[in-house]
Amino acid sequence: MKKRTFLKLAGAIGAESILSPLARLGAESGMPDKLRNWAGNVDYSTESLHAGKSVAEVREYVKKTEKLKVLGTRHCFNTIADSKDAFLSLTEMHDQPELDVAARTVTVDANMTYGRLAPWLEQRGFALHNLASLPHISVAGACSTGTHGSGEKNGNLSTAVLGLEMVTASGEVMELSSKIDRDKLNAAVVGLGALGAITKVTLQVQPTFAARQYVYENMPMEALNAHFDEIEAAGYSVSLFTDWRNKNINEVWVKERLGSGKAFEAKSEWLGAKLAKKNLHPIAALGAENCTEQMGVPGPWYERLPHFRMGFTPSAGKELQSEYFVPRRDAVDAIFAVGQLHEKISPHLLITEIRAIAADDLWLSPCYQQDSVAIHFTWQQDWPAVKAVLPEIEGALSPFAVKPHWGKLFTMEPAVLRSRYKKMAEFVELAKKYDPHGKFRNEFLNRYAFT
Numbered sequence: 001m002k003k004r005t006f007l008k009l010a011g012a013i014g015a016e017s018i019l020s021p022l023a024r025l026g027a028e029s030g031m032p033d034k035l036r037n038w039a040g041n042v043d044y045s046t047e048s049l050h051a052g053k054s055v056a057e058v059r060e061y062v063k064k065t066e067k068l069k070v071l072g073t074r075h076c077f078n079t080i081a082d083s084k085d086a087f088l089s090l091t092e093m094h095d096q097p098e099l100d101v102a103a104r105t106v107t108v109d110a111n112m113t114y115g116r117l118a119p120w121l122e123q124r125g126f127a128l129h130n131l132a133s134l135p136h137i138s139v140a141g142a143c144s145t146g147t148h149g150s151g152e153k154n155g156n157l158s159t160a161v162l163g164l165e166m167v168t169a170s171g172e173v174m175e176l177s178s179k180i181d182r183d184k185l186n187a188a189v190v191g192l193g194a195l196g197a198i199t200k201v202t203l204q205v206q207p208t209f210a211a212r213q214y215v216y217e218n219m220p221m222e223a224l225n226a227h228f229d230e231i232e233a234a235g236y237s238v239s240l241f242t243d244w245r246n247k248n249i250n251e252v253w254v255k256e257r258l259g260s261g262k263a264f265e266a267k268s269e270w271l272g273a274k275l276a277k278k279n280l281h282p283i284a285a286l287g288a289e290n291c292t293e294q295m296g297v298p299g300p301w302y303e304r305l306p307h308f309r310m311g312f313t314p315s316a317g318k319e320l321q322s323e324y325f326v327p328r329r330d331a332v333d334a335i336f337a338v339g340q341l342h343e344k345i346s347p348h349l350l351i352t353e354i355r356a357i358a359a360d361d362l363w364l365s366p367c368y369q370q371d372s373v374a375i376h377f378t379w380q381q382d383w384p385a386v387k388a389v390l391p392e393i394e395g396a397l398s399p400f401a402v403k404p405h406w407g408k409l410f411t412m413e414p415a416v417l418r419s420r421y422k423k424m425a426e427f428v429e430l431a432k433k434y435d436p437h438g439k440f441r442n443e444f445l446n447r448y449a450f451t
C-alpha cells in the first residue's frame with residue numbers, strides 16, 4: 001500500500017481498520033498498492049477509499065464528500081465502478097441477515113456476497129430463485145448492473161429485490177419497498193450506482209430446493225433451428241457454450257430443479273449431443289475442479305445453479321467479458337448472425353455462453369418487458385483485439401435492438417444505447433432528483449446515461 005494512501009486512510013477511519021478494506025481489496029486483486037477490478041483490466045482512477053462501518057458513518061461520509069462511487073466486489077469489466085475522486089466500500093458492514101419467515105424475505109448488507117448468503121439461507125430452509133455463474137459477487141453490485149443467471153422463466157437477480165435502503169446525496173436514508181413504492185423501486189434496483197449508496201437489500205426467498213446438472217457435449221448448432229424452445233425448456237436453467245468453431249455447441253448445461261414436477265430425462269444422446277461422462281469446465285481445456293458438481297448428482301440449489309464454486313477462481317481468471325441481450329423471439333437469428341463472424345471471434349475467444357432470461361419491469365434492466373436471450377463472450381485478455389471485433393458483433397446484432405450488459409465491455413455509441421431503453425429519460429430525471437449535483441456519477445454514467 002502506498003504511504004500516501006495509508007495516511008489518508010489513517011486519518012479517515014482509525015488505525016485498527018486501516019488495513020482491512022484497502023489491503024484486502026489490494027491483496028485480492030494481486031496488486032496491493034493499486035485498486036483495480038477483478039479481471040485486472042481496469043486500474044481505478046483514485047486510491048482514496050473510505051470504509052463505512054455503519055449506516056451512520058455512510059451518511060456522514062456521503063454528506064461531506066463532493067463526489068464518490070460505491071465499490072462492490074469489483075467484478076465489472078468496464079469503468080462503471082470507477083471514480084476519479086473517492087470510493088466508499090461497505091465491506092466492513094457485517095450485520096447478520098434478517099430473515100422474515102412469514103413474508104419470505106431476507107434483508108442483507110448491500111455488500112454481502114451471494115456466496116455467503118446462500119449457505120446461510122440454506123441452513124434456515126430457504127433459497128433464492130436464481131444465481132449468476134459465480135457466487136463471489138455482492139448483492140448490491142450485481143443487482144445494480146442487472147446481473148443474471150439462466151432459465152427462461154427466471155428473471156435476473158434484481159427481480160428478487162423487494163426493498164432497498166439507500167443513502168442519497170444529501171446523506172438522507174431513503175427506504176423503498178415493493179409494497180409502497182413499486183415504481184420507484186423498479187427504477188432504483190438496476191440503478192448503476194447512480195441514485196445513492198445502497199446499504200441494505202431485501203430479497204424475496206422461497207423454500208430451499210435441490211438441483212442437479214447434466215452436461216451434453218457437441219450439439220450441432222443446426223439443432224437450434226428446430227429445437228431452440230425445447231432446449232431452453234429442458235431445465236430450470238440452461239446454458240449453451242460454444243467457441244463458434246465447427247458450427248457446434250461445445251457444451252449444453254441443463255440444471256434441473258428437483259421436485260418441480262418436471263424431470264429431465266438424461267438420455268445418453270440428445271439432439272445429436274452426447275451426455276458427458278465426467279465433470280467439465282465450460283472451457284473444455286480447463287480442469288473442472290473449480291466447477292460445481294455435474295453428472296446428475298443432486299445438491300443444494302446454491303451448489304448447482306452457479307457454474308463455479310465459491311472459494312475457487314471462477315471462469316478462466318485472466319480474461320475479459322462482453323455480453324449482449326436480444327429479444328428471445330430473435331434468439332436463433334441472432335445466434336446465427338454472430339456465427340457468421342466466427343473467423344473474427346474465435347481467435348480471441350475463450351468461450352461464449354448463451355442463456356435465456358425472463359422479462360421484468362426494472363427500468364434499466366436489459367430484459368425490461370422483454371423475454372431475452374444473452375449472448376456472452378469470455379475473451380482472452382487482449383483489449384485491442386476485442387475492441388476491434390465488438391463493433392462487428394454489435395453491428396450483426398443491431399437488427400435485434402441489442403443491449404450490452406451494464407458491467408461488461410462494449411463499444412456501442414451512447415446515443416444508440418440510450419435509445420434502447422424506453423425508461424432512460426425518466427431514470428435520469430429521478431437520479432437528478434436524488435442526486436442533483438451528480439455526486440454518484442462518474443465518466444461512464446455521464447457518457448452512457450446522463451449526457
Ligand SMILES: Cc1cc2nc3c(=O)[nH]c(=O)nc-3n(C[C@H](O)[C@H](O)[C@H](O)COP(=O)(O)OP(=O)(O)OC[C@H]3O[C@@H](n4cnc5c(N)ncnc54)[C@H](O)[C@@H]3O)c2cc1C
Nearest residue numbers: 072073074075076132133138140141142147148193198407
Ligand atoms: C468471472 C465473472 C463471472 C461473471 N458472471 C456473470 C453472470 O453469470 N451473469 C451476469 O449477469 N454477470 C456476470 N458477471 C458480471 C458481474 O456479476 C457484474 O458485473 C456485477 O456488477 C458484479 O457486482 P460487483 O459487486 O462486483 O459490482 P462492482 O463492479 O463493484 O460495481 C458495479 C456497479 O454497482 C455499483 N454498486 C456496487 N455496490 C453498490 C452499493 N452498495 N450501492 C450503490 N451502488 C453500488 C457500483 O458503483 C458500480 O456502478 C461476471 C463477472 C465475472 C468477473
